[in-house]
Amino acid sequence: MSTDLTTQGAPTAPAITTESMALIESTAASLGHAHQIASALCKTAFAPAHLKNKPEEAAAAILYGAQVGLDPLAAMQNVYVIGGKPALYSRTMVAIVLAAGHAIWTDESTNSRVTVSGRRRGSDVIETVTWDTARAELAGYTTNKKYRTDPQAMLYARAAGDVARRIAPDALLGMAYTAEEMQVLEARDVTPRRESATDILAVPAPAALAESASPSAPDVITPAQSRALHAGLREHDLTDRDAGLAFVSEILGRDVESTKTLTQAEAGQVLDALAAWPTDPPESRALELDVADVEGQA
Structure with a gap:
């Protein structure tokens, strides 16, 4: 004999309170405004590399930043997200x-x-x-x-x-x-979380893949060096493929088509160059620029 769950004790979803609905509506409206701002800012030089042409992610950063008292520009520069977890400098x-x-x-x-x-x-x-x-x-x-x-x-x-x-x-x-x-x-x-520099930069030709997998190439860049290299490139906002490879080529004095083709010695040389290149948090860089402007006008 079948039982009609719709009338005999079936669990019902809890009702959404007026306060909850008001919060949902307010958040939706705020997200719309944040997306409008993000769509404009993501096309400018004010957007950090990981938010370029990504208005949805920028809108989320702006919305989160507003909750801790940051204006939209400050939120885009300072809210850092990995694996869905927000962080601040x-x-x-x-x-x-x-x-x-x-x-x-x-x-x-x-x-x-x-x-x-x-x-x-x-x-x-x-x-x-x-x-x-x-x-x-x-x-x-x-x-x-x-x-x-x-x-x-x-x-x-x-x-x-x-x-x-x-x-x-x-x-x-x-x-x-x-x-x-x-x-x-x-x-x-x-x-x-972000599109990694490994995906953007390390796209070797089949010959390079064969060389890196060959036992006759023991000096090829190690996985640890590769991770450190691409982390360093991300830290310096060099996630664009051409910009990253141009930097590596300039350091090594030769054309580099893929970081997979680097030797361990070359990878070490690039890592040393990245380590010697100062990388302050965005707010520090902005402060230094402001000071430089003031000094230049004095």
């Missing part, structure tokens, strides 16, 4: 936390050790975090070449990010990672 985190009325300060800062402290507004409890080179190496973060070229800034990023998230998780919407941490994860191919 540590300096941006600190700025948001300070704007919310909390306090963060640096106790110690050297090339081998950085200590940062913070206190939530209205609280007497002080959170203190120390990061040194030994801890960074143990955590695996020193795969990022910036730990060799600018260790103080990288150690500060870890310490400041930890403090900011501890004292004001609400201001940061419970954000789990800093952009600096996510870049290391991306370099390890742990949670890739």
